[in-house]
Amino acid sequence: MKKNLLILLLLSSLPFRFSIHAEDGYExxxxxxxxxxxxxxxxxxKAITNWTIxxxxxxxxxxxxxxxxxLNGLLGNFIPETNQLSINGIVIAGTINNLSDIADxxxxxxxxxxxxxxxxxxxxxxxxxxxxxIAANSDIGVLYGVFHFLRVLQTQLDITGLAIESAPKTxxxxxxHWDNLDRTVERGYAGFSLWDWHKLPDYLYTRYTDYARxxxxxxxxxxxxxxxxxxALVLTKxxxxxxxxxxxxxxPYGIKVYLTARFSAPIEIGKLKTADPxxxxxxxxxxxxxxxxxxxxxxxxxxxxxxxxxxQPGPQNYERSHADGANMLADALKPFNGIVMWRAFVYDNNVxxxxxxxxxxxxxxxxxxxxxxxxxxxxxxxIDFQPREPFHPLFGAMPKTPEMMEFQITQEYLxxxxxLVYLATLFEECLKSDTYAKGKGxxxxxxxxxxxxxxSLSGMAGVSNIGTDRNWTGHPFGQANWxxxxxxxxxxxxxxxxxxxxxxxxxFSNSENFINTVKSxxxxxxxxxxxxxxxxxxxxxxxRGHHFxxxxxxxxxxxxxxxxxxxxxxxxxxxxxxxxxxxxxxxQYFPPVRDQFENVETxxxxxxxxxxxxxxxxxxxxxxxxxxxxCYKYYAGVDSVIWMQKEWEKTKGLIDxxxxxxxxxxxxxxxxxxxxxxxxxxxxxxxxxxRPIPNDLEKPEQNLDYYINEKFYYVP
Ligand code: GCV
Numbered sequence: 001m002k003k004n005l006l007i008l009l010l011l012s013s014l015p016f017r018f019s020i021h022a023e024d025g026y027e028x029x030x031x032x033x034x035x036x037x038x039x040x041x042x043x044x045x046k047a048i049t050n051w052t053i054x055x056x057x058x059x060x061x062x063x064x065x066x067x068x069x070x071l072n073g074l075l076g077n078f079i080p081e082t083n084q085l086s087i088n089g090i091v092i093a094g095t096i097n098n099l100s101d102i103a104d105x106x107x108x109x110x111x112x113x114x115x116x117x118x119x120x121x122x123x124x125x126x127x128x129x130x131x132x133x134i135a136a137n138s139d140i141g142v143l144y145g146v147f148h149f150l151r152v153l154q155t156q157l158d159i160t161g162l163a164i165e166s167a168p169k170t171x172x173x174x175x176x177h178w179d180n181l182d183r184t185v186e187r188g189y190a191g192f193s194l195w196d197w198h199k200l201p202d203y204l205y206t207r208y209t210d211y212a213r214x215x216x217x218x219x220x221x222x223x224x225x226x227x228x229x230x231x232a233l234v235l236t237k238x239x240x241x242x243x244x245x246x247x248x249x250x251x252p253y254g255i256k257v258y259l260t261a262r263f264s265a266p267i268e269i270g271k272l273k274t275a276d277p278x279x280x281x282x283x284x285x286x287x288x289x290x291x292x293x294x295x296x297x298x299x300x301x302x303x304x305x306x307x308x309x310x311x312q313p314g315p316q317n318y319e320r321s322h323a324d325g326a327n328m329l330a331d332a333l334k335p336f337n338g339i340v341m342w343r344a345f346v347y348d349n350n351v352x353x354x355x356x357x358x359x360x361x362x363x364x365x366x367x368x369x370x371x372x373x374x375x376x377x378x379x380x381x382x383i384d385f386q387p388r389e390p391f392h393p394l395f396g397a398m399p400k401t402p403e404m405m406e407f408q409i410t411q412e413y414l415x416x417x418x419x420l421v422y423l424a425t426l427f428e429e430c431l432k433s434d435t436y437a438k439g440k441g442x443x444x445x446x447x448x449x450x451x452x453x454x455x456s457l458s459g460m461a462g463v464s465n466i467g468t469d470r471n472w473t474g475h476p477f478g479q480a481n482w483x484x485x486x487x488x489x490x491x492x493x494x495x496x497x498x499x500x501x502x503x504x505x506x507x508f509s510n511s512e513n514f515i516n517t518v519k520s521x522x523x524x525x526x527x528x529x530x531x532x533x534x535x536x537x538x539x540x541x542x543x544r545g546h547h548f549x550x551x552x553x554x555x556x557x558x559x560x561x562x563x564x565x566x567x568x569x570x571x572x573x574x575x576x577x578x579x580x581x582x583x584x585x586x587x588q589y590f591p592p593v594r595d596q597f598e599n600v601e602t603x604x605x606x607x608x609x610x611x612x613x614x615x616x617x618x619x620x621x622x623x624x625x626x627x628x629x630x631c632y633k634y635y636a637g638v639d640s641v642i643w644m645q646k647e648w649e650k651t652k653g654l655i656d657x658x659x660x661x662x663x664x665x666x667x668x669x670x671x672x673x674x675x676x677x678x679x680x681x682x683x684x685x686x687x688x689x690x691r692p693i694p695n696d697l698e699k700p701e702q703n704l705d706y707y708i709n710e711k712f713y714y715v716p
Contacts (some may be wrong), residue, residue, distance in 0.1 A: 023655075023658045023659050024471060024658065025470065025471025025476050025479065025659060026470055026472070028472065028479055028483075028507065029214075029217070029502075029506035029507045030150075030214065031073075031506065032070045032072075032073030033073060034074060034075070034076035035075070035153070035156065035510075036510075037510065040156050041076070044074070044075060044159065046089065047132070047159055048071060048075065048089055048091055048132070049079070049087060049088065049089035049090065050079065050080055050081070050082040050084070050087055050089065050091070051071060051080075051082070051091040052091070052093070053067065053092075053142065054092070054093070054094030054099060055094050055095060055098045055139060055142070057139050058252035059140055059143050059251075059252050059253070059254065060094075060139050060142065060143075062143055062253055063093065063142050063143040063146045066146055066150070066213065067091070067093070067146050067150070068081065071153075074153050074154065085102070085127055085129075085131075086127040087129055088130050089129075089131075090131045091131070091132045091134070092131055092132070092133050092134070093133070093134035093135070093145060093149075094134075094135065094142060095136055095138060095139060095141070096108060096111050096136070099133070099135050103135060107120060107122065107135055111135060111136070111137055114137065114166075114167040115137065115167050115168075116137055116141065117138065117140055117141050117144060117167060117168050117219075117221070118136065118137065118165070118166060118167025118168070119134060119135065119136035119141040119142065119144055119148070119164075119165075119166060120133075120136075120166075121133070121134050121145055121148060121149050121162050121163075122135075122162055122163055122164070123159065123161055123162040132149070132159065140221075143216060143253070143254060144166075144216070144254075145166075147216065147217040147218075148166060150217075151217075151502065152164075155502055155505040155506060155510070156510050166490075168219055168221075168489075169451075169458075169490065169492060170404075170448065170449050170450070170458045170459050170460050170490070170492065171450075171456070171457060171458050172221070172222060172301075172339065172341070172404060173220050173222065173459065173460055173486065173490065174223060174224055174258065174301075174460075174462075175220060175224065175461070175463075175466075175485075176224045176406070176462065176464060177193070177194075177195075177225055177226065177227070177464045178227040178229070178463060178464070179194075179195060179225065180226075180231065181226070181231050181239070183195070183197070185716075186229060188410060188464075189410065189416040189465070189474050190465060190466060190467030190478065191467035191468035191469040191474070192468045193467065193468070194207060194208070195225060195242075195246065197239070197242055200242035200245050200246065201241045201242045201244065202245075204245060208249040209249055209253075211250075211466070212250045212252070212253035212255050213253060214472075214482075215253065215486065216254055216255065218485075218487055218489075218490065219489065220255065220486045221256060222255060222256045222257070222258055222301050223255055223257060224258040224341075224461070225246065225258070225259060226259055226260045228260050228312075229306065229310070229312060230261065230305075230306070231262065232262040232265035232268040234259055234260075235261070235262075235269060235289060236269055240293060240296045240297070243257060243259065243296065243297060244296040247297045247300070251299065258300070258303065258304055258341070259300075260303065260304050261303040261304070261329060262312075263307050263312070263313040263315070263325060265289070266281075266282050266286065272285060274318065275318070276315075276320065277315050277320050277325045277328035278320060278324060278328070279318075283332075286328060286332045287331075287332045289332070290332040290333055290338070300336065300338060301338060302333050302340055302373075303329055303333070303338070303339075303341070304340075304461075305325070305326070305329065305341070306343045307322065307342070307343070308322070308346055308348075309345055321366060321369075322346075322362065323366045323370050325342070326342040326370055327369075327370060330373045330374045334373055338373065339373045339375060340373060340375070341377045341404060341461065342370075342376055342377065343376075343377045343406070344359045344362075344376050344378045344379070344392075345377075345379055345384075345406070346358060346359055346362055347359065347560065349558040349560055354583035354585050355383060355560045355565075356383055356578065356585045357382070357583060357585045357588060359378070360393050360394050363376060363394060363397075363398060364394070364397050364398060366398075366401075367397075367398040367399065367401050370401050374401070375403070375404045375457055375459055376394075376401055376402070376404070377403075377404050377406045377459075377461055378392050378403050378404070379392060379406045379407075380392060380405065380426075380430040380444075381430070382394075382585070383539060383540060383566075384413070384540065385408035385412060385413050386413055386534060386539040386540060387413060387414055387530045387534050387539075388530045388539070388606060388607065389539065389607075390433075390597070390610060390611075391430050391435065391444050393589050395435050395444045395447050396435035396436075396437025396438070396447050396452070396590065397590075399437070399438075399453050400453075402459075403447055403448060404448055404459035404461060405430075405444070405459070405460040405461065405492075406461045406462075407427055407430075407460070407461070407462050407463070408462070408463040409462045409465045409482055410463050410464060410465035411423075411478070411481075413533075413540075413542055413547055414526075414529055414533075415533075415673060416474075417469075417473065417474025417475045418474075418475065418666055418669045418673065419475070419529060419666075420477045420521070420522075420525050420644065420663070420666065420667060421526050421529045422477065422480055422481065422500065422525045422526060423481040423526065424480070424481070424484035424496035425525075425526045425527070427484065427485070427488050427496070428488070428495060428496045430444055431443065431444050431445040431448075431492045432444070434593070435447065435589075435593065436590040436592060436593055437452065438452060442590075445492035449492055460488065460492070462482075462485035464482070465478050465481060466482065476659055476666075477522070479503075480503045480507070480522065483499070483502075483503045484496065484500075484503070487499050497523060500518075500519050504522075508659070509654055513654060514651050514655065517647050517648075517650050517651055518647075518648075518651065520647065521644050521647050524640065524644070525644065528640040528641060528644070529637070530637075531637030531640065532640075532641070532674040532678050533637070533681075535606075535633035535634065536606065536608050536626075536629065536630060536633060537605075537607040537610035537611065538566075538567055538575075538609050538610075539610060540563060540566040541554075541567055543715075544556075544561075546712065546716075548712055548715045549676055549677065549680075549710075549712065550677045552567060552569075552680070552681055552684045552685065553684055567609070568613055569685055569688040570688055571690070572615055573613055573614050573615040573616050574613065574614065574685065574689075575608065575613040576609065576610060576612075576613065577611075577612060578597075578610065578611045579597075579598050579611060579612065580598060582613065585611075586598045586611060597611045598611070600612050605620065614626055616691060625691075627685075627689045627691045628691075628694050630682075631682055631693050631697060632694070634677070634678040634681060635678060635697050637674055637677070638671065638674045638678050641667065641670050644670075645664070645668065645671065648663060648664060648667055649664070676707065676710075678700075679700035679701070679702060679707065680704070680708075683700055683703065683704040
């Protein structure tokens with residue numbers, strides 16, 4: 001007994017950073033391990049001796065809990081809550097109303113411009129004593145401010161002269177879970193769905209709370225719980241009770257719940273004969289359904305809808321338009337302040353038109369006909385979350401309609417959860433693209449944040465990569481993509497480098513050595529993946545259905561689900577001609593972007609084959625032929641994965657062994673898969689080019705048949 005006690009005492013006296021549990025990644029970027037840099041720790045301890053958060057609400061309770069946990073962990077000892085304001089080193093947080101005694105005019109003025117979710121964090125004096133003040137206009141602003149303050153400490157910034165002001169630039173910042181009610185996740189690679197529908201509404205895992213904490217910490221304020229390939233069952237009473245239970249867990253973290261609405265629900269669960277959006281019975285049914293939903297979830301956010309796409313029902317089944325469908329739902333939601341996120345991801349295999357053009361063709365004529373609580377949710381590119389796509393031509397083409405971004409965080413086309421691909425660079429590339437919708441400077445970011453057309457409704461959605469895996473995302477670096485999505489939804493003008501810097505510090509270490517190495521891996525990783533998968537603008541050449549691994553030979557089934565449709569390789573050359581002599585998709589872009597893509601000389605080489613069908617001996621800027629360039633890109637992709645491994649090995653000993661080894665193993669797997677991509681693609685395209693692989697490149701070990709005949713069973 002005595003011996004056990006001694007061991008316990010010994011263990012509890014160890015600093016937090018030598019945590020006795022394995023580093024399994026569960027804590028994400030909210031690790032709050034004690035700061036190991038002694039001078040910084042000393043400085044922080046001097047500056048932070050006590051804390052208080054004014055106000056009373058579930059959100060304020062969440063903020064208190066977070067601040068208490070965060071400070072205790074980071075500073076390595078208990079930091080007490082106090083009511084005494086005349087002490088040095090107090091952190092004081094609250095809404096401006098609750099801080100009116102201590103807030104000066106300047107602080108009040110600042111908050112006037114920061115809206116309902118913004119906050120300020122300032123170093124100042126209260127009762128002549130040094131204090132740090134976190135002030136906001138609302139409780140949720142206080143919680144966001146607390147998370148930001150903890151981030152400042154986690155990333156070890158100077159806290160002597162804090163003068164932070166922050167407010168989200170977009171209004172709706174949501175994760176889209178493609179989670180089914182049987183707990184499978186469409187395109188999910190991190191286990192099963194977090195939502196344990198069977199045990200809901202009674203059993204509430206602490207993971208639900210940690211999910212909400214993680215989202216709130218990066219400013220995400222909504223979650224669509226269910227798959228866009230929707231099941232009407234979730235709209236029935238039994239499920240609404242379960243949804244309400246989840247909403248109850250998320251509410252203290254400012255996260256609203258949304259559901260996907262299956263357009264045919266009035267037939268499937270309402271026993272109506274039709275789902276025609278103009279039919280009075282259908283309108284009545286949705287109105288009653290929406291009322292029922294709000295009786296369970298008073299702050300329900302609204303619906304996300306995939307209609308008339310990939311077999312999903314929609315208004316076009318009744319010869320009605322997307323606007324007819326969206327408006328009918330919007331009218332039902334309007335009295336409750338709910339919104340509709342109507343997806344623009346539509347294409348029809350019966351339409352002989354280039355798939356890349358269809359969304360634009362369908363939606364642009366509807367501009368101005370949507371209700372004011374409808375947003376059109378547009379994928380970043382016109383095809384489907386490819387490793388590289390030019391930005392979607394719909395951005396900026398519907399000036400009267402709020403357009404929100406849909407990014408895919410889960411790596412459906414980027415190697416699932418075995419490839420380290422930091423997606424913030426992809427997100428940033430798209431957000432920074434200039435659409436020229438209203439002349440120079442009409443970036444995608446300025447469209448989706450509503451600033452270009454002065455829209456009050458704006459938003460960003462991210463298709464979640466989260467599941468029941470202990471570390472949430474399967475690959476430890478998948479966490480960075482969740483993190484980056486949230487940060488960019490809050491501020492689409494942040495850079496991927498700055499976001500990586502924050503995330504690495506909070507998730508792994510503040511060691512400069514470690515940060516520099518890992519940041520360079522992260523920032524290069526997406527281009528590396530493009531190189532070994534789809535260089536020079538190739539796209540959609542993944543394995544059939546599951547999209548795992550290469551499948552440039554995929555040729556059966558509906559044409560726009562084959563690879564041949566996209567790469568169009570033949571004996572003369574390769575690429576999809578989308579210029580005015582081809583499908584003319586370029587005409588959907590504003591000039592001068594249209595002209596830039598149209599002209600083979602000015603078209604960026606990284607999207608060349610997206611827009612042009614070019615001969616194998618076409619001269620690239622490097623002086624090489626197109627064929628040789630393609631080979632070199634594929635080989636460079638694999639070489640770079642080997643480089644990533646070597647870089648990662650330099651970090652041994654700088655972080656815990658568990659995560660170090662996990663990433664090491666995954667990088668090895670990534671190399672294997674990159675080789676498969678390279679060899680399969682080069683061998684396949686060689687059957688058309690009839691040219692040799694350049695002499696200085698090693699030859700593939702297997703032949704093409706080997707790759708074509710490889711079978712992957714039960715791919716997630
Ligand atoms: C949810 C792609 C994916 C589908 C997904 C669809 C969509 O086609 O492969 O799994 O369906 O996009 O975004 O609706």
